Amino acid sequence: MKIAVLGTGNVGDTIGYKLVELGHEVMMGSRTLNNEKALSFVAKCNEKASNGTFADAASFGEIIINCTKGEVSIDALKLAGNALNGKILIDIANPLDFSNGMPPSLIPALSNTNSLGEEIQKTFPNAKVVKTLNTMWCGLMVNPILIGNGEHVNYISGNDADAKNKVISLLNEFGWKNEFILDLGDLTAARATEAVLPIWLRVYGATKNGAFNFKIIN
Amino acid sequence: MKIAVLGTGNVGDTIGYKLVELGHEVMMGSRTLNNEKALSFVAKCNEKASNGTFADAASFGEIIINCTKGEVSIDALKLAGNALNGKILIDIANPLDFSNGMPPSLIPALSNTNSLGEEIQKTFPNAKVVKTLNTMWCGLMVNPILIGNGEHVNYISGNDADAKNKVISLLNEFGWKNEFILDLGDLTAARATEAVLPIWLRVYGATKNGAFNFKIIN
Numbered sequence: 001m002k003i004a005v006l007g008t009g010n011v012g013d014t015i016g017y018k019l020v021e022l023g024h025e026v027m028m029g030s031r032t033l034n035n036e037k038a039l040s041f042v043a044k045c046n047e048k049a050s051n052g053t054f055a056d057a058a059s060f061g062e063i064i065i066n067c068t069k070g071e072v073s074i075d076a077l078k079l080a081g082n083a084l085n086g087k088i089l090i091d092i093a094n095p096l097d098f099s100n101g102m103p104p105s106l107i108p109a110l111s112n113t114n115s116l117g118e119e120i121q122k123t124f125p126n127a128k129v130v131k132t133l134n135t136m137w138c139g140l141m142v143n144p145i146l147i148g149n150g151e152h153v154n155y156i157s158g159n160d161a162d163a164k165n166k167v168i169s170l171l172n173e174f175g176w177k178n179e180f181i182l183d184l185g186d187l188t189a190a191r192a193t194e195a196v197l198p199i200w201l202r203v204y205g206a207t208k209n210g211a212f213n214f215k216i217i218n
Numbered sequence: 219m220k221i222a223v224l225g226t227g228n229v230g231d232t233i234g235y236k237l238v239e240l241g242h243e244v245m246m247g248s249r250t251l252n253n254e255k256a257l258s259f260v261a262k263c264n265e266k267a268s269n270g271t272f273a274d275a276a277s278f279g280e281i282i283i284n285c286t287k288g289e290v291s292i293d294a295l296k297l298a299g300n301a302l303n304g305k306i307l308i309d310i311a312n313p314l315d316f317s318n319g320m321p322p323s324l325i326p327a328l329s330n331t332n333s334l335g336e337e338i339q340k341t342f343p344n345a346k347v348v349k350t351l352n353t354m355w356c357g358l359m360v361n362p363i364l365i366g367n368g369e370h371v372n373y374i375s376g377n378d379a380d381a382k383n384k385v386i387s388l389l390n391e392f393g394w395k396n397e398f399i400l401d402l403g404d405l406t407a408a409r410a411t412e413a414v415l416p417i418w419l420r421v422y423g424a425t426k427n428g429a430f431n432f433k434i435i436n
Contacts, residue, residue, distance in 0.1 A: 105330045105409070112323045112330070112416075148435035155417075184420045191323070192420040198330075198410035199373075202402045203434060212436035217366035218427055 004029055004061025006054055006076060008037035011092065011138040012067035018142035020045045022173050029057025031079065058083035063090060063170065064127075070095040070116050071107065074123055085126040088163045090170075091117045091190075092133040092141070094197050103201035106194065117190030121159065128163035131190040132156040132171065132181075135200065137210040142174045144213075150175055152213035155182050157189035182216070222247055222279025224272055224294060226255035229310065229356045230285035236360035238263045240391050247275025249297065276301035281308060281388065282345075288313040288334050289325065292341055303344040306381045308388075309335045309408075310351040310359070312415050321419035324412065335408030339377065346381035349408040350374040350389065350399075353418065355428040360392045362431075368393055370431035373400050375407035400434070 005016045006029040019026045028038045028051045038051035051057075058064050058080035068076040070093040077084065095110035110116045117131040133141040135155060144150040154176055158164045164183065171181055184192065196214075204210050223234045224247040237244045246256045246269045256269035269275075276282050276298035286294040288311040295302065313328035328334045335349040351359040353373060362368040372394055376382045382401065389399055402410065414432075422428050 100331055108326075108330060112326060113318055152435045155420075182421065182424060184424050189420050192416035195413045195416045198413045202373075202407050202410040203400065206400060206402050207434075207436070209436055212434050214432040215435045216421060216425075216430050217370045217433045218425070218430035 001025070002027070002060055002062050004057035004064040005067055006030075006057060006064060006080070007067035007069070007093075008035055008041065009067065009069070011141075012065075013037070013041055014138040014142055015065055015067055015092075016041055016049065017045065018174065020048050024048065025060075026050070027052050027057040027060040029054040029080070031076070054079040055081065055083050058087065061087065063088045063166070065090045066093050066120070068093055070110070071097070073116060074119060077120060077124060084124045087127055088160075088166055089120065089124070089127040089129045090133075090167055091120055091129055091131050094134050094194050096197060103198070103205060106197065111194065112191065115187070115190035115194050117157070117187050117194070121187055128158065128160040129187060130156065130158035130160070130163050130167045131187060131193060132167060135193055135196040136213045139211060140213055144175045144180070147211060147213065148215065150177060151180060152215040153180055153182055154213075155184050155189070155193045157184045157187050157193065159186050219243070220245070220278055220280050222275035222282040223285055224248075224275060224282060224298070225285030225287070225311075226253055226259065227285065227287070229359075230283075231255070231259055232356040232360055233283055233285055233310075234259055234267065235263065236392065238266050242266065244268070245270050245275040245278040247272040247298070249294070272297040273299065273301050276305065279305065281306045281384070283308045284311050284338070286311055288328070289315070291334060292337060295338060295342060302342045305345055306378075306384055307338065307342070307345040307347045308351075308385055309338055309347055309349050312352050312412050314415060321416070321423060324415065329412065330409065333406070333408035333412050335375070335405050335412070339405055346376065346378040347405060348374065348376035348378075348381050348385045349405060349411060350385060353411050353414040354431045357429060358431055362393045362398070365429060365431065366433065368395060369398060370433040371398055371400055373402050373407070373411045375402045375405050375411065377404050 096104040314322040
């Protein structure tokens with residue numbers, strides 16, 4: 001499948017490598033064509049990887065994955081603009097606010113009664129936004145088996161059932177078993193999954209180990 | 219030990235019964251002396267249980283447990299006033315905001331860069347506020363063994379190490395093993411544990427089962 005990875009940070013890199021490893025064609029999108037991190041990503045991959053602007057990548061991908069920092073996601077996605085129309089847009093970013101020191105809080109306008117996922121959907125009503133994978137370290141996103149036999153939770157939410165099903169198939173390729181993918185319903189659930197970050201950050205601070213996730217015990 | 223349970227709802231009832239069962243002397247506090255739920259609680263318990271006003275109960279207890287609804291906690295605690303001074307105040311309430319429909323969001327002024335726990339500490343600087351147990355259904359608070367062999371997480375935070383240790387002893391009496399009590403540090407961590415509620419409520423909404431908790435897998 002042709003997949004766009006928007007963002008050149010650790011998350012974009014990790015997702016991108018995994019997708020290439022799985023045999024997908026990946027275009028990494030960034031603000032500028034000569035982004036060093038994107039070029040470095042392409043150089044380390046086989047011929048299935050390429051890079052381009054956000055607009056190039058969004059045009060290329062059947063699925064688009066937002067791996068940009070939450071605070072700049074809307075602006076970055078605006079550079080892709082109409083290329084998002086009709087596409088599945090997987091949002092794995094979080095609206096972290098670093099302006100109040102560490103650990104970060106959430107951007108007030110994008111939390112509690114709103115979320116980054118919903119704001120992206122409102123800004124790009126013709127994209128099919130699916131929120132998932134945003135509640136853990138990126139190493140686990142693409143390799144859940146790394147801990148606890150892969151038996152820990154990954155939430156998914158979105159307004160389009162078919163889009164969610166296609167994303168679930170991709171999650172399965174990453175190693176997520178269906179019984180550990182919890183569908184929370186429509187995209188308002190992104191308010192809750194993005195609000196996992198505060199406790200995630202505190203647990204990380206207390207344990208000094210980011211390779212953890214939550215399992216639902218019942 | 220003499221323990222005050224402030225609040226006559228399900229949480230106060232559940233905590234109160236367990237404390238009496240464990241052999242503690244419990245005074246349930248409410249706004250008025252003739253509160254029907256408090257009288258009903260006392261009637262169902264042995265002679266170790268009594269009831270009184272918030273001030274009566276706070277004066278009585280060596281440890282005070284805030285089981286009032288988060289939206290009224292500060293006002294309720296003000297009725298106890300100076301009786302809180304020097305006491306350990308266990309805060310298990312959450313600042314839920316029902317004004318935007320269901321599921322509730324968090325009260326904006328008591329979330330993200332603030333918390334109910336911190337607001338209580340600021341309002342009553344001579345109390346030793348310890349935040350714990352607020353991230354789960356009350357049935358699990360006092361009976362963690364009900365699910366997963368008791369192997370799921372209960373967070374604790376507070377500014378007074380000695381107070382936290384005393385609360386941990388009480389948690390041990392409830393059945394919490396130390397390895398599943400995670401100390402997140404000072405009371406600013408209440409911002410994170412109170413922010414567990416949004417995801418708790420969504421998981422509950424998706425699974426229709428409140429008898430669950432999160433386990434940290436690493």
